[in-house]
Amino acid sequence: MTEQILLSICIVSYNVREYLEICIDSILEHASNIKHEIIVVDNNSKDNTKELFSAKYTGIKFIASDKNLGFAVANNIAIKESQGQYIILLNPDTKICNNSLQNLIACLKQHPECGVVGPQLLNKNDSLQNGLREFPRLSNALIRNSWLKHIPFFKKRIDKYHMRNFDLTKSGYVDQVSGAAMMFSKATLQKIGLLDEMFFIFFEEVDFCKRVRDAGLKVFYFPQSQIYHWGGKSREQDECKIKLIYLESLLKYLRKHHKQYKYLIFIILFKPLYLLSFFLNFISTGLILLFFKIFSLFNNRILLSRRYVKKVNQFNFYKFFIKNKLFQFIVKF
Structure with a gap:
């Protein structure tokens, strides 16, 4: 047998x-x-x-x-x-x-x-x-994906979601x-x-x-x-695409596991907060890259640093999103 x-x-x-x-x-x-x-x-x-x-x-x-x-x-x-x-x-x-x-x-x-x-x-x-992790909820999704995450009061909510106090x-x-x-x-x-x-x-x-x-x-x-x-x-192989898929999957999950009217209220709040954070990050990342370029005139090795490479990847994601997904994000999600 x-x-x-x-x-x-x-x-x-x-x-x-x-x-x-x-x-x-x-x-x-x-x-x-x-x-x-x-x-x-x-x-x-x-x-x-x-x-x-x-x-x-x-x-x-x-x-x-x-x-x-x-x-x-x-x-x-x-x-x-x-x-x-x-x-x-x-x-x-x-x-x-x-x-x-x-x-x-x-x-x-x-x-x-x-x-x-x-x-x-x-x-x-x-x-x-x-x-x-805790299960994603409308409130912690709103905080984690907007500028609200930088406010100390809300950081506690993020820590709770990530279960950082769990042994x-x-x-x-x-x-x-x-x-x-x-x-x-x-x-x-x-x-x-x-x-x-x-x-x-x-x-x-x-x-x-x-x-x-x-x-x-x-x-x-x-x-x-x-x-x-x-x-x-x-x-790691396609960072821009992966970030967008993550956002799409998060919203699909929230839509599936919450009542329709609650999700509708969430999305009305989420979109402007997300876009505000997005464009603030886009501008600040662009300025940081500009400073990197200026300093590279004195030391071009700075362009090989991990921080510079990370900022370049972030900036590429922002440009990709604006060019390919911004209208879809506003209308579809």
Whole structure:
């Protein structure tokens, strides 16, 4: 009799071959004592990711898309292919250590009230990475995306949303865990459904956790399981586009999970505040770049600094938004 697969590991990749290889090697090293399968869906990478699987990982299920499907759609493809009793959605820029997967499975078995469990995330230097958040609410979305975030009174609200006072060394129930590593059972999936494909990237895991909570289940943070997460390697490749997708996904989430009249009031307030902050930042960033250019006449090495590069990227985003998305933002959202 064939042993049933206990865990399905679903990974979506996009031009992160180097990190994906580290991720898979760590799984093969630390998950050999549990019956598992690895399913990789590649979003049309141009870095020879496909060749990696034909040469090195021939036993892993690899699904190549001819276009970038986004995170939710690609993960749903992997989930539909999965046969495990438990499923973990794992980012390609993660690294498994010791018994992290086994501990997450044990946690779900010990806590049947939990629909989702997430591990403690570690940065490359072993420091703790806070991937926990409260659910986005209309008020904190308004504050975080406008000049209001600079007012001390409102900074407390932002800290609360980011759960900065939460002790990351202790387990507990939370609103949401990071989508970098999120485990749930097939039973939860049958009750909640797949990821909402309305979200291309961002907030699909938040929406999933919200639906878990709405169904009467819990979301659990479990630091006895640790996973390294380099963070956002796929998203670094097109910063302008990613910032816009983040904004679109945030508004889609808020529209989905709030009453229509409340969302309408929010959007009436949000648009002018967001645009005011946007143009103030656009002007200030332009002035800072002008000063950089002036100082570079005396020391051109300043143009190689990280701060200058960051400001250039910000300014490029502002120009891209004005040229391509400003009218759409005013009219459509």
